[in-house]
Amino acid sequence: MFVGPRGGPLRRSGFRRIWNKVRVDVGLPDLHFHDMRHVGNTLAATTGASLKELMSRMGHASSRAALIYQHASQDRDKVIAAALGEAFTVARASDKSDKGTPKRSGTQRARKR
Template identity: 75%
Template sequence: MNDSPKSRAGRRVVALPPEIIPDLRAHLERFAETHENGRVFTGPNGGPLKHSGFRRTWHRTCTAVGLPDLHFHDLRHVGNTLAASTGASLKELMSRMGHSSTRAALIYQHASQGRDRAIAQALGNAFQVARETKIENASGT
C-alpha cells in the first residue's frame, strides 16, 4: 500500500479553526498512540484500525444518529463545501484541499440561495458606497 498522497499538492499544512483544538486534544489524549509517529486513529484494542471494523462501527454510529447513508468521504465534502462558502478563492480552496486541478476544487463551490443573497448584499453595499462618493464629490464636500 502506498502511503504517499496522489500528487505534490496533497502534501500540505492546513490551518485549523482554533475553536476545534480542545476537541482534537481530547481525542488525542483519549484515543491516539502517544509516540512521535503514533496513529491518530486506532482500533478498539489500540492497534491499527482495520477497514472492516471501522466500517461496521461507522455504519452503526451513522444509523444511531439518523444518517444511515452517510459515507466517511462525505465529511471531506462537507468540510470543503463549508470552506468554499467562506468566500475563499478557487486557488485557496485548491491549496487547502490538496487539489492540483481546478476541476476537482470546483465541485465544492455549490451555489446556494443564502450565498446569493450575501453576494447581492455585498454588491448593494459597494453600489451605495460608490453612490455616496459620487454625491460627495459632486457637492464638493
C-alpha cells in the same frame, strides 16, 4: 478523525461496520463517507480560502477537481447580496457628491474611471 473501538487506529476491515452504526446513531443514515469532503471544502471556502488553498487542503492538482467539492450556500449568498447592497449605496453616495462632473456609466463607475 475516526478511532477504533479501543481508541486505537481504525482498521480498514472494520470501518464499514462502524461507519454504518455511526451514521444511524447520529441520524444521518443516508450520509456517504465522501459527503464529508464536500461539506469540508464548502465550509473551508466560506472562510474566504482561495481556490489554491482549497486545492492544497483537498490534495487536488486541478481547479476543476476542487470545484467539484465546493457548493454554493444560502448563507454566503446573503453575505454577497449584503456586500453588493453596500457597494451600491457607496457608489450612489459618490455620484451625489460629484456635482458638476459628467455622469459616468455603470461600467465606468465599476472600473473607477
